[in-house]
Amino acid sequence: MSHSPKDDFSHHLYEFIEEVEKLESYCVGGYHPITIGDSIHDRYQVVQKLGHGTYSTVWLAQDQKFGKYVAIKVCTANSNPHEFSVLSELSTQQSSSISLGKAMIPSVLDRFEIRGPNGTHPCYVTIPARMSLSDAKDGSYNRLFQLEVARALGAQLVLAVEYVHSQGFVHGDLHYGNVLVQPPFDLNQLPVEELYKKYGEPDFEAIRRFDGQPLPPNIPSRAVLPVWLGEASDNLKLSGAKILLSDFGEAFSPSKQQRFESHTPLVGRPSEARFEPHKPLSFPSDIWSLGCSLWDIIGQSSLFDGMFATEDSITCEHVDTLGMLPPEWWDKWEGRHDSFTEDGKPINRNPYRSWEDRFEQDIQEPRQRNGMPRIEMAERDAIFKMLKSMLEFRPENRSTAKQVLECEWMVKWALPEYEKIRSI
Template structure:
């Protein structure tokens, strides 16, 4: 009996709120972050503040935490006017803004203060901005146009000015998830464009390390010609709620007067779904500067992260195999509900293309001894067939297509990172160029 026969979309799973190492799950989209913490949790964190809106946790507005932002604020010598919130995560909040000098719309990502990881992110984004624009795949990577520091009541914050993008692929999947999945042609296009961006990154010696459908965002080609009121039609009017102290005393410095709920992009079907870009380089690294830890939610971790082994750019190839499955099937490859490291590795053992490397065997025996469970035998292709041809959703890909998809995933889903096919190699497959 397969342990995870029923799949659920990650953003709807409350248990993810309790992950010990939440990731900065920002994309320049309106998607509500997975690490959303409702007002009741503020009490668990002993915060004296309450606010009735689905937004970032108030206890993170402190020294070393978020910078308080309000609609209409002007940043960097009044250059960037804040219009709306796009998202938030453990390490940043992200805002739609108007560049008053260039008369363009941008996204401004404001990191928590005193965060070393923002320096690594700045180095990566600066490198991408300086790369040749005609380099193959570069058009599928989000770029930075400006960087500045903000000295606020909670410290000094790195701020990245990025292009304003539309809904994430995960948002579009959610919009189609009730009874449908993405059209096969669109799934193929997204996979190809993601691989092009990934190949470009890897050619520059950069690993993304946080590749999933929430970090793939669609472009909005017409956004720069919109008037502000037209932009609000796309984003929705900001929904706010005032922050209050439980004891009714005045707010302390560093606490925003109100919180803003992230934009909804409720009219997703009105967006042209033509081009995606890889976004959020907060976990990205070069081989000469690899982070000691990767703060990735467990169901999205590659095996070398689970086993705390050496990580390089090939971590993205495992992620790409998972993305291809999700694009085609409409739900994640690995369980997003009540997953533990042991359950995740057990699922990996079912679907990976090779055996668990010898260097991880002892760790696995200890994990299994601490949490024994039921073994099952299910091939990757069998699971893909079962999930795609479920008789419940539309099927516009043939069995031959699904065989080819399974073969592509198989080439990337290897425990041993050196055996995974590169993005450049996968891009040579004829299936990605059909249709």
């Protein structure tokens, strides 16, 4: 009986290995077994592992044809190749006007399929990235970007989303884990041996079954741990802060298809996904998630507390921060009785944190503690105005990506920092 990688296995077949994909997903329909040294498509020599997702593993390889490093995303056999189509259309689109955001969309350099014991796997090749913004923060003790870097990152992310929207697509899964940092130098200058000296040799760990039985042929004998090409967020320099917006597996075109369910993590999931489940999602759903992502970039922690998050706990966070829900949503929300009076005053909770509290505790105080400048009042007010226009409960009331680009914070603070690195 075959299983998909998303199945909830009643028991685990293999001993757990941290930082490695779910090993039970090496099954029919699942991951393709790959290891260092493999030749993919008779052209790409695998030299390191970059990471994994639910539906793919990602590898750093040397293109034997051109002698360059590339990233190869090898998808599970039962994955939807939809992402290829979206990326190809976005990266080749001939826009009537020049869009800076197009430069933040990964170009598909090659596309093919490989066959193995678990099925036929779609693969696509792009330029490699160093890390995601979430990885950069995880690698930092203080989980902060320098202010000029945060501004440039925010500007690029808005530019990328505006371009995606201008081409008729909703990204559908915006969060800072899907924002990648490009290498600050030409990685191709490093021979493989030098790459290993700089970033470390490939790291393996033996895969073992709990029952001690031999491994089946559809799983590798050793797991490859991902290499760390990045650096801590607070060490990232402005010159190295160019991004790529990745993972278009949830992208869709509202004019061609209707999407009612959001798979964005709860901390950045738009409120209408819960309270208007019968209305199709559209561009404003990205704007909500974009606003949450911008806070993640500027601050130390998320705007809404995702620790042990449930739909009710996140809605409580929304109301604490942004005020009462629209009346029909408020009446529909049964969980409100445990946390609020009928007129929206918080009860049974300590501490209650307002918008201003969160800005002070998550952005200003951590920056000050770590020797970084606090955000000046004028810039703070501009950030407030921008984010609140993006985090309106009713999707029709939110700013568009184009309007966000025109707001005061983008024009006076964010875009000027990006302009400093555009030509690098």
